[in-house]
Amino acid sequence: MDQTAARPGRRRRPAAPTVQDVAVEAGVSPMTVSRVLSGAAHVRPELRARVEAAVAKLDYHRNENARSLRPGHRSGLVGVTITNIANPYYAELQRGLEEVAARHGRRILVGNSNEDPALERQLVADFLGRRVEGLVVVPSGGPDADHLQPAALGGVPLVLASRAVPGVDVDTVLVDDVRGAREATATLLAEGHRRVAFLGHRLSAFTGQRRLEGFRLAHAQAGVPVVDELVRVGQQDAASAQQALTALLELDDPPTAVFSANNRNTVGAIRAIAARAATGGPPVRLFGFDSFELADLSPVALSVVDHDARELGARAAGLLFERLEGTVPRAPARLVELPVVLREHLRDR
Structure with a gap:
C-alpha cells in the first residue's frame, strides 16, 4: 500500500480543467473551444459566448508551454x-x-x-x-x-x-529622423543662433546617425559651419545629458541654442539650462527630438520634433x-x- 497516499488529512489536489471539460460544459466540440481560445474568426457569436461562459465557470487556463510544444500548434x-x-x-x-x-x-x-x-x-x-x-x-x-x-x-x-x-x-x-533633425536645426539657425549644440545618443544607433546627419545638413544648407566642440554624443540617459550640456554651458563662448536627439537628452538639457538660468546665466533655446509628458510645462524655451x-x-x-x-x-x-x-x-x- 502507498503509505504516502494513506496519510490522514492529506488531500489530493483537484485536477485542472481541460479543453474537454470546457467543451462538455459548453456543449460544443473541443475544436470549437480551441478556435475560440485562439481568437479565430468565423465562430458563431452564440457558440463563442457559451465557450467563454464555460471558461469562466470552470476557471480554465491554458497551459501555454505545453500548447506551444505540440506539433502544428501556435504559441500565440x-x-x-x-x-x-x-x-x-x-x-x-x-x-x-x-x-x-x-x-x-x-x-x-x-x-x-x-x-x-x-x-x-x-x-x-x-x-x-x-x-x-x-x-x-x-x-x-x-x-x-x-x-x-x-x-x-x-x-x-x-x-x-x-x-x-x-x-x-x-x-x-x-x-523620418533626418528631416525632423534638419528642420528643427534649421529653425534654430533661422532664429539667428550660430553656436548650436548637439546632444545625441550613441552613433552606433541608427537613429543617432540619422539625427546627427540632419543636424549637419541644416548647417550646410544655411551656409553655417557646425561648431564641432559643441557636438556631444553617447548620452544614454538624462543624467549624462545634463552633465554634457553643463560642461558646454561653462565654455567661454557657450552655445545659445541646443538640439537634443531624443527625449532623455532633452530632459537632461532642461535641467542643465534651468540650473544655469538660476545662477543668472543667459537663456538658451532648446529643440528636442521626441516629445514627452509635461513637455509643454518646460521651464525653458522648448520645441519638439514629435511623432506617434x-x-x-x-x-x-x-x-x-x-x-x-x-x-x-x-x-x-x-x-x-x-x-x-x-x-x-x-x-x-
Whole structure:
C-alpha cells in the first residue's frame, strides 16, 4: 500500500480543467473551444459566448508551454525587444504593438536589451526557444547582426522598429529622423543662433546617425559651419545629458541654442539650462527630438520634433501579422517611414 497516499488529512489536489471539460460544459466540440481560445474568426457569436461562459465557470487556463510544444500548434506569442525600458517612449510603442496583437488573438513578450547587442542576441534566442510566432525588434545597433538574419530565425518573421540594420533585409518601420533633425536645426539657425549644440545618443544607433546627419545638413544648407566642440554624443540617459550640456554651458563662448536627439537628452538639457538660468546665466533655446509628458510645462524655451510612438508600434505589428497570416508571405522587404511634426511649446515669459 502507498503509505504516502494513506496519510490522514492529506488531500489530493483537484485536477485542472481541460479543453474537454470546457467543451462538455459548453456543449460544443473541443475544436470549437480551441478556435475560440485562439481568437479565430468565423465562430458563431452564440457558440463563442457559451465557450467563454464555460471558461469562466470552470476557471480554465491554458497551459501555454505545453500548447506551444505540440506539433502544428501556435504559441500565440510575439517576442518584442526594446532598448530602454526606462524611456516612456517605448511604453507607447509597446502599447501600439499590444493593441494590434490583441486584435489578432496574440500576446507579446517584452525584453529590454539596454542597448547591449549581446543581451539583444540572448533575448532573441530566448524568444525563439519559446516558439514565438514572430519578432519585433528595436535593434541596439551592434556590429554583428547575424542573429537577425532570416536564416538564423528559422522562418520566424521579423520586423525592425524605429531603427534599421544595414544588411538585414526585413520589414522595417522608421521615423523620418533626418528631416525632423534638419528642420528643427534649421529653425534654430533661422532664429539667428550660430553656436548650436548637439546632444545625441550613441552613433552606433541608427537613429543617432540619422539625427546627427540632419543636424549637419541644416548647417550646410544655411551656409553655417557646425561648431564641432559643441557636438556631444553617447548620452544614454538624462543624467549624462545634463552633465554634457553643463560642461558646454561653462565654455567661454557657450552655445545659445541646443538640439537634443531624443527625449532623455532633452530632459537632461532642461535641467542643465534651468540650473544655469538660476545662477543668472543667459537663456538658451532648446529643440528636442521626441516629445514627452509635461513637455509643454518646460521651464525653458522648448520645441519638439514629435511623432506617434504608439502608431509606430501599431504599424510594426501590422506588417508582422500580414506576414503571419499570409497576406504578403513572399513580398520583398517593406520600408515604412512615418512623418514628424514640429511642435512649439514656447510660452510668453
